[in-house]
Amino acid sequence: MITSTTGPQPADFADVRATNLAVVLRFVREHAPCSRADIAAGTGLNKATVSSLVADLIDRRLVRETGLTENRVGRPATMLVLDGSPYAAIGVEINVDYVSAVATDLAGERLLAWRRSFSAGESVNQGVANVAAVVRRVVNRMAKEERQVLGLAVAVPGLIDVNGTVRIAPNLGWRDADLGGDLAKALRDPGFAIQVDNDANLAALAEQRFGAGAGASDLVYLTGQMGVGAGVILDGRLRRGRLGYSGELGHVQLDPEGPACRCGRRGCLEAMAGVGAVLRRADPSPAEIEIELEEVVRSARAGDAATLSTLGAVGAALGRGVSIIANLLNPQLIVLGGYYVPLAPWLLPPARAAVLDAAIAPQAGGCEVVASTLGHDAAALGGAARVLDSLDSGRLPGGISRTS
Numbered sequence: 001m002i003t004s005t006t007g008p009q010p011a012d013f014a015d016v017r018a019t020n021l022a023v024v025l026r027f028v029r030e031h032a033p034c035s036r037a038d039i040a041a042g043t044g045l046n047k048a049t050v051s052s053l054v055a056d057l058i059d060r061r062l063v064r065e066t067g068l069t070e071n072r073v074g075r076p077a078t079m080l081v082l083d084g085s086p087y088a089a090i091g092v093e094i095n096v097d098y099v100s101a102v103a104t105d106l107a108g109e110r111l112l113a114w115r116r117s118f119s120a121g122e123s124v125n126q127g128v129a130n131v132a133a134v135v136r137r138v139v140n141r142m143a144k145e146e147r148q149v150l151g152l153a154v155a156v157p158g159l160i161d162v163n164g165t166v167r168i169a170p171n172l173g174w175r176d177a178d179l180g181g182d183l184a185k186a187l188r189d190p191g192f193a194i195q196v197d198n199d200a201n202l203a204a205l206a207e208q209r210f211g212a213g214a215g216a217s218d219l220v221y222l223t224g225q226m227g228v229g230a231g232v233i234l235d236g237r238l239r240r241g242r243l244g245y246s247g248e249l250g251h252v253q254l255d256p257e258g259p260a261c262r263c264g265r266r267g268c269l270e271a272m273a274g275v276g277a278v279l280r281r282a283d284p285s286p287a288e289i290e291i292e293l294e295e296v297v298r299s300a301r302a303g304d305a306a307t308l309s310t311l312g313a314v315g316a317a318l319g320r321g322v323s324i325i326a327n328l329l330n331p332q333l334i335v336l337g338g339y340y341v342p343l344a345p346w347l348l349p350p351a352r353a354a355v356l357d358a359a360i361a362p363q364a365g366g367c368e369v370v371a372s373t374l375g376h377d378a379a380a381l382g383g384a385a386r387v388l389d390s391l392d393s394g395r396l397p398g399g400i401s402r403t404s
């Protein structure tokens with residue numbers, strides 16, 4: 001490690017520089033290709049500061065010059081774009097029946113997307129070993145591409161506290177597991193940070209960064225997995241609540257006389273509008289869900305009356321749950337993910353009608369309900385987004401020495 005020979009600098013000076021580097025990096029990400037003058041105009045930083053910050057970002061290979069120029073009044077300018085070719089962010093999602101892994105570059109382009117089966121009921125130790133094996137393969141692949149891994153974030157369906165401990169993941173059967181610590185051990189301290197977060201939270205980050213509603217500052221993502229969790233972004237930030245347990249929409253009771261829920265209560269949203277309600281079984285086998293859902297889609301397309309009636313009821317119940325979010329949080333966008341996506345043509349119309357009916361604000365306060373376009377790896381992609389977010393907040397990888 002090379003330390004400065006000019007003596008210690010005030011900590012806040014270093015903080016300001018790190019913050020400004022992040023501001024410039026973020027500007028380039030959002031506006032590339034752009035010139036140094038564009039950055040100065042867009043961020044309010046003076047031109048000399050921008051030049052120095054850009055030089056630093058180029059040294060770290062986070063930004064590069066394209067060599068393109070743009071003819072304007074005055075001198076042509078060198079344009080800048082994100083580089084990041086020596087880096088990768090990794091996101092992993094653990095769910096009841098699969099583990100998926102995504103690696104992205106700085107712009108969020110998928111470098112790889114893998115999915116393999118996983119059986120719920122595995123002990124935490126077995127789960128950690130399986131996930132570590134997947135991560136090791138991803139890291140090896142990235143090393144072959146000469147990319148340094150910036151970090152890993154793991155999505156888990158359950159209550160994850162603010163320290164990343166899995167408190168309860170009912171559908172995995174896990175409790176009080178230090179998943180991040182266990183993974184770091186299994187990976188033999190891999191040299192990058194490992195974060196653990198709730199699957200809905202990370203999927204919401206993916207939607208905000210890469211989804212159809214990219215840039216929306218008030219967005220709620222609903223996982224349509226075995227459980228139904230909500231990831232809440234308000235005023236541009238993920239909202240986790242006091243201990244990190246916000247968003248358990250699946251166990252909001254819609255009907256005290258409703259069907260039994262796996263949590264032991266009755267009439268929860270999960271029991272009335274989860275995948276079990278679609279398949280008309282309380283406890284469908286994870287391995288069979290996708291096959292059975294394909295069957296439901298086929299029947300719905302064929303106009304089967306019983307199927308359409310079930311989907312209508314599920315959509316209406318889902319809409320009642322969604323209207324609670326609309327009344328409580330006034331989001332601009334509610335995104336349905338997971339198993340809801342293939343069912344969206346039938347679920348969205350009754351859900352939207354129920355929201356309009358139950359929301360007190362005219363036109364549900366402008367709240368739109370849409371299906372995710374990110375596919376099944378939204379939560380894993382969100383893990384990568386979370387790693388990239390830490391760049392935005394100023395945690396940049398150190399300068400890389402160029403070998404040429």
Ligand SMILES: [Zn+2]
Nearest residue numbers: 251261263268
């Ligand atoms: Zn319940």
